[in-house]
Amino acid sequence: MKILNRFMAISTFAVLGLLSGCTKSFEEINTDPDALSEVPATNMLANVIRNTGEQFGGDVDGYGTFAGYIVKIQYLDYMAGLTPTNNTYGNRWAACYYNNTQLKDLLSKTEESADAYKNIRLVARLWQCYMWQYLTDGWRDVPYSEALKGPESEGNILKAKYDKQEDIYPAVMASLKAIADEMTGGFGTDEIGDGDFIYGGDMQKWQRFCNSLRLRMAIHISSVSPELARTTIEEICTNPDKYPVIDANAHNCYLTWPGAAPYYEPWYNNGYVGKRVDNFGMADIFIDHLKEMEDPRIGSVANVASDGEYRGYQNGAASAPPILTSISFIGDRYMNNAAGFTPFFKSCESYYIIAEAAMLGYNVGISAQDAYEKAVRLSMEDNGISQAATDAYLAGKGKWDNTTERIWWDEWVAQFKNNFEAWTLYRRTGIPSTNYPSLNSIYGDAHNDQPFRLPYPNNEYLYNKENLDAALTNVSDYVWGQQMWWDTRTGVN
Template sequence: MIRNIFKSTTVASLAALLMLGGCTDDFEQINTDPDALEVGSPTNQLGYVLRSTASQYGGFDATETWAGYIVKIQYMDNFAYLPTNNTYGNKFSNNYRSNVQLDDILQQTEVNAADLKNIRWATRIWKEFLWLWTTDQFGSIPYTEANKIDDGLLKPKYDSQETIYKGILQNLKAIADEMASEEGTDDIGEGDFLFNGDVEKWRKFCNSLRLRAAMRIVNVAPDLSKSTIEEVCSNLTTYPVLDESEDNAYFKWQGSKPYQEPWFDNFETRDDYGMSNIFVEHMTSMNDPRISVIMKPAESDNEYRGYENGALSAPSNLKSVSRIGELYREKADGFTPFLKSCENYFIMAEAALRGWNVGISAQEAYETAVKLSMDDNGIEEADAEAYLAADGKWDNTMERIYMEEWVALFKNNLEAWTLYRRTGYPKAIQSSGEYPGKFCIYGSTHNDVPFRMPYPDNEYVYNKENLNAAAPNLADYVWGEKMWWDTRTGVN
């Protein structure tokens, strides 16, 4: 079970103290528990941040709908297409709260940094992960001036995604180079809920994040994208990446309350979600064997059937819609995925198809990625091979890579939504559903799912000037301003 960072303490009231033994003017002494920790244990703090991140991104948060996977089938408040500027404030603030904790770990361990390399590397890597995920949701955010209240910066400026991405890639490379040339001897500790203290997996995770970030910016910073991906992939001995299902960066939940997997928490008491029609139709058309794991047949007739994206009314028969599969929703000790190994090989396949030198052909990388995804879902190797010889056969197109990557990213919904925003695939996300061309909010009409998550209310209240300067063309909180790396046209 996740440990508490600080001991809980009970401080007696001043009145009680007066009754017990007279007066004192040393209020600091009165309110200090001699048994309480002055600072948190670094491994406990790391564990707290990992769990906090998994909690924020592990549940239903609309990205599963924006990614084209899951739809609401009851209580049709249409929340997924009606985001407000206060809907996702906790996701924004979680990044900054977590970075305070991570900075505290680095500060605590700085004196003995040479003896505490491993936990410092893990901490620094997770900081970059948080920055990447946060900017991919909100766009421009406070970065270079963030969390500097002690310096008098109460209203930090917003940095462009170009600045943030370059900073992330620079920092990850520095960490990767250190881990390639040095060796740590310390135990990260029980708070490493991601890799259980396996430093080599943290090293692989670092380089995998480099691939993810680099491919994201391929359409706006192609030289940096190419050089980063080629550097990693041409020397996997120096820069290893997550490369098998056992390496997947999954937060695995403990399984008892309150540390149950968030989708399972919802499953225990709710039945509001079904599978999206575009997801079901794609998987059935491809005769994809993963379908039996990812979703269940409709109870009404044992057929796989989805429901309309963005529907304004519930289906007439709830039993006619497929539900989420047992592996993904019905396990209290299930997982929240942060990065799957197959993602690395989809990136390599795309890079190779672009003609880059990544030490592997596009076809081999693609087939490896699909096999890893099949393995993630418990599909037998023979069935994976049969799929690759039939409907999933390599056809030398980006579309084939993107569509397979979309399927493979299921439950890593933020990444799938981001894949769509970068590539425009699956095309059906924009062309299906009730919202395109007639989705009206605040007097405006939009033809696509949200481009971003809305900035939280507090930013409009306390840092509005900097927010407006960073995103002057926002429309209805989540449209108007696309991500820096989103170069699609024809969406609004």
Template sequence: MVMNTFIKKLKYTPLLAMLLVSGCTKNFEEINTDPDALKDVPPQNMLVNVLRNAGEQFGGDVDGYGTFAGYIVKIQYPDNLSGLIPTDNTYGNRWAACYYNITQMNDLLKKTDDKAAGFKNIRIVARIWNNYMWSYLLDGWGDIPYSEAFKGRPEDGSVLKAKYDKQEDVFPAVLADLKALADELAAGIGTDELGEYDIIYGSKETGAAALKAQMLNWQKFCNSLRLRMATRISAVAPALAKSTIEEIAGNKLKYPVIETNAENCRMVYPGTLPYMEPWYESGIYGNRLNNWGMFDIFIDHLNTTKDPRIVSIARKNNAGKYVGFINGSENNPNPFTSISWIGEHYVNDPAGATPFYRACETYYMLAEAALSGYNVGITAKDAYEKAVTLSMQDNKIETSAITTYLAGAGKFNGTKERVYWDMWVALFKENYEAWSLYRRTGIPTTNYPSKLQKKHTDQPWRLPYPNNEYLYNADNVKAAATGTVDYNWGKRLWWAKDNGKE
């Protein structure tokens, strides 16, 4: 009111214009700065934002990767794989999320570079997570912008169209950085507390003991990620894989790994909007559970092997049986309840979790390594049985049922195939990782693409590069995509097995 009266008294004279101009420009920044606002984003806030983003982006996939892995099929809408084209949605979102998260963590590292000792722990976690994002990009797309990525600013090199590096060059680089991080962690941690900003391993507890336990879990994830990546390339870079795996397994004191379900790398959600576990939010809260059925090959396998995890993974149909459904059926099941849906253990908890790495994976990989002749300090049989037990316990299966399974169809038979088949079951809900297992090993051999997709006989081999790359980095992305067919087939990833399908 005071300002309005003042303006009226001046009667819109030239003096008014002069006053307004001077009033809007003098001390503009000071006047328009919120004195209560932070001038910069604290590193802890940047970390929690990236971890949350990863959980939401990578934890909500039900079909898509779940279908590629042989777990889940669409039952409401025909699955003709129409989304597997260059787009900035769906799979393009995952590409963008990875590079966004790396950008944010690089910014965190830059902001704390001049006081690195005081932010040692958060910087280590940021670097570990960056490497996890790189592994995700490598497993989805293969050749990716790496060495020239994030060099767009003049001070960074003004590289606006980054070249694509070969995956066989990026894998060793990521493994080397993880090795450096593992050695840093083995030498000791910092004093800075991440607390509850770390929504994966953080807790309400404070103090030296809590910090030590928290960073030990990150140390274990770092080495477990090394184990996973080395196993991934074991068929194509055997020397690097063997030396990495034997180094980790041969010195668990220096290079500890995730070995118990309590140490699993996973994101647990608060359980209330807007932070519900993604499968619950879509399936139960969003009332879309009847959009998805269990893949027939998955239920057939669980039934044939009498795998007790079936009670956790799937629901019985309206006749009290476990029944899978065809991938890409032209007709819906009638009624929808005549087939099995996702089990309550995995979908019916708003405060559930998105898994990034489970303890059982460590032992499946050690079993495989032992069968390859690596010196890993445990027999293949013992590692396999430990893996199965951890997976069963994670699914709340009784000890007696575990014993029965390991003496029956789940009995170790000295083959990698037995390890792979059981690992496939254990990776349920880690759909992206299970899809990588299939592409690397050919297990499950029964896997097939949507029946509505007539041209190819296999699930997608890779993800399509996003449309923005074709718009703004056309020459480089087209060179990287040379040899691909229909964007997702034709050229397998470096480490993938040729299973004879097209």
């Protein structure tokens, strides 16, 4: 109930936003004497975190399809167009900029008393960086340096230019390092308040998220900016007290939902509430891999089909399976829990990154094998797998084989539900190598791969077309063309 009440606090923010629209002549009669004249900073943070979870946590088939996890088994229209609409990925784009605008407002309103709001300002700046990472990894080149500068005092820039991902990444990583260094100097004395739906005001856990996000961005660019990647990862791994990371499941950056209307976990809301769970099935390549590897996580990520077997379905098949229940649905842990979670960063990801860095020869203070096995154990624990089953997997099909591919394959399994990052893993590494494009694309066989990016939203075509056109010179059919800066794969189009 306490969590639900915290979520309900968002309504205060909405009401106050409406009040701010009162004209001067109606100020007296339209002002509620019992209403707050200023939105509390914790409410603003709460609004952003909730919005992030709703917008980015609700994609069941979208990124899940791109990453090779989930397919549509009813209403097979998903891969029919991939054209930009504000009803799909345009909402994700808008959410990133809306959230950053709200956080910028929070920072502006607390600037004069920055010392008194140190902790919440640190979290606000950190979440801004997460939004920028999400934006550029989704769309590649996006408005960054001129973004959020609409006020006349800041340039009156209503149509922002598009910055290259090559320039955005170092800038965001520099911001994250500045936040990390400030955190090493000590936290503030302020309470973040009930708006911290993730860590409940625990600044040490926010510090871990900051450094883990630095790890993520660094490993992404390890093939294209190896020196920045190496120095960032080594700085963190050789100074664990100064730069702690998310290294236990108790530190996971998860938004746990209240589980009462209207704040259901988004996958549950997209499935069980409306009894639409049979819209989505498990992808054949995912189920086949889990079965081949004798991976005990299969029982967590998927349910058995009606005949008691685990069975997946083809991405973009021309028709639905004759019997929907012959295909495995998404596991109850991930979809049948109204009070479930939206993951932003899992502890196992830290160790998969460290294992990969060790294979690259970075000084990370641990062997690739030990980091890999630690990652596997954390993932198994997070999925409720017993230690005995975990031991059997690591001694069997999941045994360390001294290859980076072993790390990537297991990370692919472990990232389930964190589908956006799993899609990034695929675009960066080519794992799962069994992934394939939709069999039912309107582009026929013009493209041999899943999308490289998300489509730019309609509003950019309508209101920022000149700047968008410059970015579109490298885009083909909305979501292909130039690959991400960090995507060095060859032979894909």
